[in-house]
Amino acid sequence: MPNYVYNTLHITGRDADKASDQIQEYCGEDSSFIDKFIPFPEAGHRETEGGFTVFNDGNEQGTIDGYAWALENWGTKWPDGNTTTLDYPNAFSFTTPWDTPDIAIKTISKMFPNAVFITTSIEEQLEWRHRTVFVNGATRALQTDYAPDAPMGYDDDGYEAWKEEFVAGFCSVIYPADKYPEWELSPEGALSCASQEVPA
Numbered sequence: 174m175p176n177y178v179y180n181t182l183h184i185t186g187r188d189a190d191k192a193s194d195q196i197q198e199y200c201g202e203d204s205s206f207i208d209k210f211i212p213f214p215e216a217g218h219r220e221t222e223g224g225f226t227v228f229n230d231g232n233e234q235g236t237i238d239g240y241a242w243a244l245e246n247w248g249t250k251w252p253d254g255n256t257t258t259l260d261y262p263n264a265f266s267f268t269t270p271w272d273t274p275d276i277a278i279k280t281i282s283k284m285f286p287n288a289v290f291i292t293t294s295i296e297e298q299l300e301w302r303h304r305t306v307f308v309n310g311a312t313r314a315l316q317t318d319y320a321p322d323a324p325m326g327y328d329d330d331g332y333e334a335w336k337e338e339f340v341a342g343f344c345s346v347i348y349p350a351d352k353y354p355e356w357e358l359s360p361e362g363a364l365s366c367a368s369q370e371v372p373a
Contacts, residue, residue: 177268180253182278184263186308188288192281193263200256205267206275207252207277210284217242248276271292271302275312283310 215238228239256267
């Protein structure tokens with residue numbers, strides 16, 4: 174079993190609805206979207222006699238190292254799982270194994286150049302938390318915190334406040350109110366903007 178990373182994705186900007194609608198359409202198939210935007214190549218995996226799908230190692234002609242491909246193109250061994258729509262507009266939660274999906278989200282953001290993709294990732298043992306902002310295939314901001322003040326676990330009374338403080342504090346630094354007064358922060362830490370313009 175992997176150590177799962179619990180991720181949230183908030184999308185805003187002119188292309189936010191378009192991106193969100195596409196994610197929801199993809200998730201309707203099997204609760205994942207990363208492998209629909211960035212499909213896994215057939216040459217990277219095979220089925221065993223027992224019916225399990227496993228990575229190819231790339232040693233046979235016509236195959237590639239599937240595990241290496243996944244890390245290079247998704248940033249994780251497998252794509253997202255358990256993806257659900259949150260109550261806040263254009264917001265999702267999902268899990269990834271062992272690491273953040275930054276590489277994949279960065280690639281997806283280039284498909285929607287007038288949207289801002291904000292991710293927050295927290296490792297299941299609460300060893301670290303990570304947040305990023307992507308715009309049009311570029312990393313606008315990134316921060317990793319090895320969580321010295323982390324609560325004892327997800328069922329700790331202070332966990333939700335700890336998580337919200339982390340997300341909200343990051344967003345307020347990236348889009349400070351004195352520079353972008355039209356941008357507002359939801360209680361969940363998502364950004365909304367009346368003008369729907371992607372800030373410079």
